[in-house]
Structures are given as structure tokens and as C-alpha cells.
Amino acid sequence: MAASLETAPPSSIGRHWIALIPPLTAAAYPFLLMLFHAMIGAPDSQRSGSDTAIAAIALLLAFAAPVAGIVVAQLPGIPTRARRVAYLSVASPSLYVFLGVVQALVGSTIPDPWVWCVLWTLAAASTFAKPHAIEAAAGTRPSVMRWRVAHGISAAVVLAYVLFHLGNHLAGWLGPDVHATVMDAGRNVYRAKLLEPLLVVAFLFQAVSGLYLAWQWSHARQDAFRTFQIASGVFLSIFIVGHMNSVFVYARTYLGIPTDWAFATGAPAGLIHDAWNIRLVPHYALGVFFVLGHLFAGLKVVLKAHGVSPQAGNRVMRIGLVFSAALAAAIIAAMCGARI
Numbered sequence: 621m622a623a624s625l626e627t628a629p630p631s632s633i634g635r636h637w638i639a640l641i642p643p644l645t646a647a648a649y650p651f652l653l654m655l656f657h658a659m660i661g662a663p664d665s666q667r668s669g670s671d672t673a674i675a676a677i678a679l680l681l682a683f684a685a686p687v688a689g690i691v692v693a694q695l696p697g698i699p700t701r702a703r704r705v706a707y708l709s710v711a712s713p714s715l716y717v718f719l720g721v722v723q724a725l726v727g728s729t730i731p732d733p734w735v736w737c738v739l740w741t742l743a744a745a746s747t748f749a750k751p752h753a754i755e756a757a758a759g760t761r762p763s764v765m766r767w768r769v770a771h772g773i774s775a776a777v778v779l780a781y782v783l784f785h786l787g788n789h790l791a792g793w794l795g796p797d798v799h800a801t802v803m804d805a806g807r808n809v810y811r812a813k814l815l816e817p818l819l820v821v822a823f824l825f826q827a828v829s830g831l832y833l834a835w836q837w838s839h840a841r842q843d844a845f846r847t848f849q850i851a852s853g854v855f856l857s858i859f860i861v862g863h864m865n866s867v868f869v870y871a872r873t874y875l876g877i878p879t880d881w882a883f884a885t886g887a888p889a890g891l892i893h894d895a896w897n898i899r900l901v902p903h904y905a906l907g908v909f910f911v912l913g914h915l916f917a918g919l920k921v922v923l924k925a926h927g928v929s930p931q932a933g934n935r936v937m938r939i940g941l942v943f944s945a946a947l948a949a950a951i952i953a954a955m956c957g958a959r960i
Contacts, residue, residue, distance in 0.1 A: 636747065639702035642689040642709035643744035649712050650733040650899075652682040657895045682902050685712040686855070693838070694847040702747035704838050709743075710851040711858040713902035718862035720896065721870050764836045771829040772918060777822045781810055782911060786947065789884075789908075792954035796881045803880070823864065827857040845937065849917040852910040859907050885955050892956055901952060908948035916940025 659675035660667065689709035692698060698706070708715075719739075720732050728735075784806050791802045810819060830853040837850050871879045881887075886897035919940070920933045 636699060636702060638695065639692055639698050639706060639747055640744055642685065642692050642706040643740045643747070645688045646685040646709040646712040647737050647740035647744075649682055649685050649716060650736055652678045653898050654733070654895070656682070657893075657898055660893060663890075663893050679898075679901070682713070683906070686710045686851075686906060690847060690851045693851060694841065694844060696841055698841065699747065700839055701749060703841070704835070705743050705747055707834060707838055707851055707854045711855045713899070713906055714855060714859040714862050716899050717903045718858065718865065720899065721862070721866050725870060725874060764833065767829055767832055767836075771826065771833060774822050774825045774829065775915075775918065778819065778826060779915070781819055782915075784810075786908060786912075786951065789951045789954060790947075792881065792885075792951070793958060793960045795959060799881045820864070820868075823860050827860040830854070830857040845917065845920070849914065852914040852917065855906060855910045856914055859903075859910075863907075890957065901956070904955060905948045905952045908951050909944045912944035912947060913941055916944065 655678040656675045659671040659678065686709070689706045689712075693703050693706040693710075716732070716736060719736060723730070723732055723735065788799060788802050788806060792799045810816060834850045834854045834857070837846065842850065867879045871877050871883055877883060885891055886894055886900060889897060891897045891901050916937055917940075920937045923933045923936065924930070
């Protein structure tokens with residue numbers, strides 16, 4: 621019985637301090653974006669080469685929270701609560717967008733970074749709470765496996781929409797008018813009175829079931845592949861909820877504006893030169909990367925179940941991650957103004 625329980629041995633104390641890296645890195649996230657904006661400024665502002673270099677470094681470091689979360693979550697000797705905080709930190713870019721939208725909805729006058737730092741300070745402090753013995757094999761229970769199957773089925777339902785949506789954003793390379801034409805064609809289908817509610821329900825089920833599975837599998841340390849699968853799932857679950865809040869509640873209901881290319885790209889200021897909109901760059905970029913990476917992770921699981929060798933499955937996963945990163949870069953470039 622004792623062998624099936626995960627506890628925090630004395631040797632894990634050093635690892636516990638390492639586990640503070642994800643929440644502290646997440647807490648620093650808004651300030652890196654603020655540094656980027658201070659260096660870049662308005663479109664017509666004068667910038668030196670060093671200003672541009674500092675801005676680029678700051679934006680790259682903004683991706684450190686997701687990376688740190690994935691790395692620390694996989695380390696041995698990390699208490700369960702700290703591991704879960706590490707997984708949560710992976711979703712920092714989407715959580716910060718979500719926070720900003722909620723702050724606007726409630727009319728808060730407290731700056732977003734202040735609220736953000738308080739929340740992550742509490743998250744960091746929670747990792748020092750007394751650890752509980754947790755069943756390490758919880759992720760293999762039959763009930764969990766049923767949730768996993770249902771999660772996969774609902775993913776297949778929304779797959780066509782996701783691929784169309786990504787293709788629609790790629791059309792941004794040809795300009796806003798082409799993007800609008802493609803979007804209007806798609807909306808004739810997915811905004812149908814019967815289909816749109818079903819899509820919403822399917823996406824919400826993806827988010828809820830994904831968080832449930834992540835909670836179960838985060839009981840224990842996982843290998844690199846499963847760690848990525850959990851981390852990307854946590855990010856996507858929060859991305860889905862936040863994106864629906866932005867579209868259905870904030871844009872359509874609160875502001876009464878269309879959710880078109882201008883809305884997505886923060887027009888007229890754009891994504892790069894606006895102090896608020898810059899947070900959308902990591903949010904969108906990682907959203908594309910993780911949704912495709914998560915799909916390739918699911919494909920690897922399916923291939924393994926059908927007898928494909930581990931080596932071939934790993935090759936598919938590596939190619940998939942490179943493709944995901946390339947497509948994410950292409951889409952974010954289009955959203956920042958790149959054109960053919």
C-alpha cells in the first residue's frame with residue numbers, strides 16, 4: 621500500500637525550491653511584456669538597434685514561463701501540488717489575457733500586473749503547504765480511461781473547425797479582405813443555429829475533460845511525452861474558456877462588436893505597438909503551437925495502439941512539433957502584418 625503512494629521525502633526539499641521557478645517566472649510575465657512595449661513604443665517612434673534587441677529578448681523571455689513549467693513538471697522529487705502549479709504556469713499567456721478581459725468586464729481599476737502578482741504569489745506559497753499522500757496510479761483507473769476516450773471523441777468532433785480556423789488565419793497573409801471572404805464562407809456552416817451550440821458544447825467538454833485528465837495524470841511524475849501532453853492540454857483548456865469569454869461575452873455581448881480580423885489583430889493599434897495587445901502575441905502563438913502539438917500527441921497514442929513502433933511514433937511527434945512551431949510562426953506573422 622505504501623509503495624502506491626507518492627510522498628515528499630526529505631531529499632525533495634531542494635527540488636521544492638526549484639519548483640518555485642514556474643510561479644515566479646509566471647509572475648514576471650507581465651513585466652517582460654511591459655519592457656517590450658517600452659522599447660518598441662508607437663509605430664512612428666524612434667528606436668535604436670539596442671532598443672529592438674532588448675525588446676526581442678524580452679518577448680523571447682516571455683515564453684520562459686511555459687518552458688519552465690514543462691521542464692519543472694517533469695523533474696523527479698517535485699511535490700504534487702508544486703507539479704500542478706508548474707503545469708498551470710504553462711498557461712500563463714492565456715491566463716493573463718483572460719485576466720485582462722475579466723478586469724475590463726468588471727470595470728476594475730486595479731492594474732492587471734498587480735492582480736497577477738498577487739495570484740502567482742499565492743500559487744507559489746501553496747506549493748509549501750503540507751503535502752498529502754496521493755495515489756500515483758490514479759491516471760490508470762477505468763473511470764479516467766473512459767474520460768480519455770470521451771475526450772478523444774470530442775476532439776474528433778471539433779477537429780474540422782480547428783483546422784479551418786487555422787487555415788483562415790493563414791489566409792491573413794493575403795490580406796484582411798481574403799481572410800474575411802474565407803471566414804464568411806466558413807461561418808455559413810459553423811454559425812448555423814444548430815451547429816454553433818454543438819461546437820460550443822464540444823469545446824467546453826474538451827476544456828473540462830482535459831482539465832480533469834490533467835488533474836489525474838499530474839498526481840505523479842510523467843515522462844517527457846506525457847508531460848508535454850498534459851501541459852499542452854492545460855494550456856488549451858484555459859485558452860478555450862478564455863477565448864469563448866473574449867468572443868461571446870466581451871466582444872459580442874459587452875462591446876457589441878464583430879469578432880473579425882480587426883478584433884483578432886487588435887486594430888487599429890495592432891498587436892505589436894499596443895501595451896495591452898502585445899499579450900496576445902504569446903497567447904496566439906502558443907495557442908496554435910499547442911493545439912497542433914496536442915493533436916500530434918493524440919496521433920502518436922493512436923499509432924501506438926495500432927501497433928506502430930515507438931521509434932516511428934517518436935518521429936511523427938518530432939516532425940509534428942516542428943510543423944506546429946512553423947505554422948504558429950506563420951500565423952502570428954500574418955496577424956502582425958506580414959503579407960505576400
